Each structure stands twice: as structure tokens, then as C-alpha cells.
Amino acid sequence: MRTAESAVETIQRxxxxxxxxxxxxxxxxxxxxxxxxxxxxxxxEESGGCRATDLAAHYALDKSTVSRQVAALERAGLIERRPDPEDHRVQELRLTGAGQEILAQVTRRRRAAFRERLAEWPEDDLVRFAAYLERYNAGVEGIGPD
Amino acid sequence: MRTAESAVETIQRxxxxxxxxxxxxxxxxxxxxxxxxxxxxxxxEESGGCRATDLAAHYALDKSTVSRQVAALERAGLIERRPDPEDHRVQELRLTGAGQEILAQVTRRRRAAFRERLAEWPEDDLVRFAAYLERYNAGVEGIGPD
DNA sequence: ACATTCCGGTTGCAGAGTACAACTCGCGAC
DNA sequence: GTCGCGAGTTGTACTCTGCAACCGGAATGT
Incomplete structure (x- = not known):
């Protein structure tokens, strides 16, 4: 099936x-x-707070990397940690007000860029494209596991 | 237009x-x-050889970064430089045999991963998805300029 | 013809991101 | 209680990256 082959090729590229x-x-x-x-x-934001280990697992990052990122974000006042009263090993990470602020602002900027880029697209195509991407990323493993 | 809005949102995400x-x-x-x-x-490979500056421009990288990457690739024997006889400032970069080899091998591996991931997709969807991606990336600037 | 400016490329420097390994501390099982 | 495990931190080292300063050749203007 020639067409499918080259479509896969194009998608990869x-x-x-x-x-x-x-x-x-x-x-x-x-x-x-x-x-x-x-x-x-x-x-x-999505999860409403989670542990550093969860982030590491979710994003396939080493826990040391996450630890440093988290430290930086905390230093910047964008997140806060609260020790779990149950288990003193874990700390729940949560967005601060400033963190929500910044996140929203960056999201707005990104969204604007995407929207501009997609401005000329017919709605049908947007919807289909979005569905394809979701479907692609939902695949368990492959080019980019979670 | 609610649907288009949320589609853009999804695409961004x-x-x-x-x-x-x-x-x-x-x-x-x-x-x-x-x-x-x-x-x-x-x-x-695509271009059949080009200058370091072209790579920098195409990928929005600093020329120093490209210079180092190129040096590393040359050290690894994957590319070679040949000075332009016309202009002694420029050097054309070309894949070596080993470079083509490695590139082909990695491409095969990537392609297999993509293909597996897309195995269940109907051909129509593959073709449309590919077209959307091309169209998206062809946009001049925005989230990811060239 | 010479000076100035432009362009391709390299190098020094600094900073971010990352992984791996060794460590600390608390929890749970035996 | 001791041992192993899990969460997180820290030391170390490496890669990628950009900016700025630089070199040398080309092009341009006077």
C-alpha cells in the first residue's frame, strides 16, 4: 500500500x-x-497536585532532574511543597497563585501563537487534526512514550 | 465558534x-x-550537501552550535567538509558513507516505531494526518519557526 | 588600490538540562 | 529491632545551547 507507506513517512518527518x-x-x-x-x-494544574516521583514517571525524567526542576520552580515561587502528614517521605507539590498566573499567561501566549498559525484552517480540518493528534499521542509507546 | 476554539486548544496541548x-x-x-x-x-541527505550557515538558518540554531555539532559529526566520521573552491570562506558539508549508513539505520528504527504506532490507522486517516502536519509545519512562523 | 564593511566559521565562556550514582531519611515487613 | 524499599537530595560529569569576541576571505565604495 504505497500511499499509507509514504504517509507514515511524512508523519514521521x-x-x-x-x-x-x-x-x-x-x-x-x-x-x-x-x-x-x-x-x-x-x-x-491538571492533576491538582502530585508528588515529584509521579512527575518523573510521567515524563520519563530522572528523579534528580525533577528534584532540581522542582527546586527551581519553588525558588521562583511558582509551586510549593507541603509534606504529607501520612508519610513523611513524600511531599505534595502544588501550584501557587503566582504559578497559576504564569502558567495561564504562557498558555495564553502559546494559544495565541497556535491560533494565529491555524487561523486559515477550516473548522472541519481543525477538528480532525486535533482528533488525529490525540489519537496518536494516546498510543502507549513508540516514538514518544510518557 | 466553540468547536474550532477547543480544537485549537487540543492541537496546542x-x-x-x-x-x-x-x-x-x-x-x-x-x-x-x-x-x-x-x-x-x-x-x-535531502539537500545533498549544504553549508553550516544554511543548517543554522533552517533550524533556528546559533551558528556556533551548528559549528560544534558539525565538528562532532565530522569527528565521528559521519560527514565531511570540502572547501568551496569559489569562496574560501564556505565549506560544503556532505554525508560520508558511514553517515548515510547510520542515518538509514536510525531512520529505519524510527520508521518502524511510527509504523507500529500507526498500524491500526485506516489509510485515509494516515494520508489526511500527514497532510495536516505538513500544512502545519509549512506555516512560516509561530510556535516553531524554521 | 585601499579601506571599510559584510559574511562564514571558530572559539571562549556561561548557563540550562540531564543522567547516574551515592547518600539520607522515613516506612513497612520480618 | 533490623533489613529492604521508596522518596527525595546532592555530587559529578556531560551535552546542548546562545552570546560575544574573534579570524580570515569576499565584496563594495571611494
Missing amino acids: EMTVFARRARASAGRMHPELSLVSYTLLGHL | EMTVFARRARASAGRMHPELSLVSYTLLGHL
């Missing part, structure tokens, strides 16, 4: 291009929040 | 997830070739 660009443009678009910090904050 | 995952999975899938090295080699 274009996803790779996008991934390679993303970090640089994130740096330019919101220097105050790296791509990783942004996704960590985002995860905290 | 999913593209971000993908981008964040890409590095880690690239490292796991082919430790011998970072994502950037891979795309640089890929570009050299």
Missing part, C-alpha cells in the same frame, strides 16, 4: 521537525518558562 | 506533549544520534 523546533521556539516565546517547566506546571 | 516526549524517546531509541544530529544528517 513532520513530527520530528516539529519536535526539534519546539524547544527553541518555546525559549523565544516565553523565556521565563522552559518547555519542561511549562509541562510540569501544566501537569500540576 | 497535544503538540506540546509530543515535543516534550521527543527528546527522551529519541535518546532511548538511538543513543548514538541525538535528535538534532539526526535532523542535521537528514537535512544533509
Whole structure:
């Protein structure tokens, strides 16, 4: 099936291009929040608070990396840790008000960039594209596991 | 237009997830070739040889970064430089045989991962997804300029 | 023809992100 | 109580990256 083959090829290539660009443009678009910090904050917002280990597992990062990122975010006042009264080993991480603020602001900026980029797209295409991406990322493992 | 709004939202979110995952999975899938090295080699193959400055411009990297990457790739024997007889400032970069070899090998591995991930997709969807991605990346600037 | 400016590339420096390994401390099982 | 395990931190080292300063060749203007 020639068409499917080359479509897969194209998908691979274009996803790779996008991934390679993303970090640089994130740096330019919101220097105050790296791509990783942004996704960590985002995860905290979604989950409403979780442990550092959860973040590490979820993002396939070493726990030391997460520990340092978390320390930086705390230093910046964007998150806070509260020790778990049950188990003194764990600490729950939560967004602070400032963290929610920054996150919302960066999200707005990113959203604006995406919206502009997609401005000319017919609604049908947007919906389908979104569905494809969700479906792709929902795949368990492969090019980019969680 | 509610649907389009939320579609854009989803696209932003999913593209971000993908981008964040890409590095880690690239490292796991082919430790011998970072994502950037891979795309640089890929570009050299596509273009059939180009200058370091072209790479820098194309990938929005600083020329010093490219210079170092190129040096490393040359040290590894994957590319070679040949001074331009016309202009002694420039040097054309070309894949060596070993470079083509490695590139092909990594591409095979990546392709297999993508293919597996997309195995269940109907051909129509693959084709449309590929087209959307191309269209997205073709946009001049925005979330991830070239 | 010479000076100035431009351009491709390299190098020094600094900072972020990351992993691995060794460590501390608290929890739970035996 | 001791032992192993899990959460998190810290030391170390390496890569990637950008900025700024620089070198040398090319192009341009006077």
C-alpha cells in the first residue's frame, strides 16, 4: 500500500521537525518558562497536585532532574511543597497563585501563537487534526512514550 | 465558534506533549544520534550537501552550535567538509558513507516505531494526518519557526 | 588600490538540562 | 529491632545551547 507507506513517512518527518523546533521556539516565546517547566506546571494544574516521583514517571525524567526542576520552580515561587502528614517521605507539590498566573499567561501566549498559525484552517480540518493528534499521542509507546 | 476554539486548544496541548516526549524517546531509541544530529544528517541527505550557515538558518540554531555539532559529526566520521573552491570562506558539508549508513539505520528504527504506532490507522486517516502536519509545519512562523 | 564593511566559521565562556550514582531519611515487613 | 524499599537530595560529569569576541576571505565604495 504505497500511499499509507509514504504517509507514515511524512508523519514521521513532520513530527520530528516539529519536535526539534519546539524547544527553541518555546525559549523565544516565553523565556521565563522552559518547555519542561511549562509541562510540569501544566501537569500540576491538571492533576491538582502530585508528588515529584509521579512527575518523573510521567515524563520519563530522572528523579534528580525533577528534584532540581522542582527546586527551581519553588525558588521562583511558582509551586510549593507541603509534606504529607501520612508519610513523611513524600511531599505534595502544588501550584501557587503566582504559578497559576504564569502558567495561564504562557498558555495564553502559546494559544495565541497556535491560533494565529491555524487561523486559515477550516473548522472541519481543525477538528480532525486535533482528533488525529490525540489519537496518536494516546498510543502507549513508540516514538514518544510518557 | 466553540468547536474550532477547543480544537485549537487540543492541537496546542497535544503538540506540546509530543515535543516534550521527543527528546527522551529519541535518546532511548538511538543513543548514538541525538535528535538534532539526526535532523542535521537528514537535512544533509535531502539537500545533498549544504553549508553550516544554511543548517543554522533552517533550524533556528546559533551558528556556533551548528559549528560544534558539525565538528562532532565530522569527528565521528559521519560527514565531511570540502572547501568551496569559489569562496574560501564556505565549506560544503556532505554525508560520508558511514553517515548515510547510520542515518538509514536510525531512520529505519524510527520508521518502524511510527509504523507500529500507526498500524491500526485506516489509510485515509494516515494520508489526511500527514497532510495536516505538513500544512502545519509549512506555516512560516509561530510556535516553531524554521 | 585601499579601506571599510559584510559574511562564514571558530572559539571562549556561561548557563540550562540531564543522567547516574551515592547518600539520607522515613516506612513497612520480618 | 533490623533489613529492604521508596522518596527525595546532592555530587559529578556531560551535552546542548546562545552570546560575544574573534579570524580570515569576499565584496563594495571611494
